[in-house]
Amino acid sequence: MSQTLKPLTAAQKLGVHLPATPEEFQRAELTRNEVEQLKADPPPWLVELRRNGPFPRDVVAQKLGISRAGLARNGITESLDAEQIGVLLADPPPWLLKERRTYAATIEEHERAKDHRLHR
Template structure:
């Protein structure tokens, strides 16, 4: 598979990976090995970032759309994410609240449909 696909499956930001990873195809066996016994570079990248948009959005508790809407559609490190969570700007509080409310509504609709 292409390096971009492998990076997406690993939840990592491709430009932050070693050049060898970026320039070579990854087999399914290699991907499985990376998932089961990640090398130090992968462990460190997952721990400190930079993280791709989906991971940033998940760690912030918001949607990718909210990131884009607030010009935060870029890779962030774990430290940058932590700083945002500690000193939440208004847009982040609003986006977190909106996502939480949306999830509550969805859960209510799902439970209503099961009855």
């Protein structure tokens, strides 16, 4: 018997915001194989969500080039869609520019520490 995933876990694995999915998806427990099948051959609703959102916060952070904590620090607590993200990217507010610098510095420091550990 294949392990089933709760709807939230399945949505996370698919990179979509659960409340934006169809009602039947929100109620279903899917197997890992079913989730893999959705990834391989996504139905129209999944293609649309992946293209236009609304996106989960981790995807929003990734698209903006900042951390999830950076979103929270700046009051972004809801999911955003592609249009909203596009507006932020087209004319980045000061907080977004600052968060991008902070995130880039953090990633750089993690890489430096990783390299240091590897070369010891």
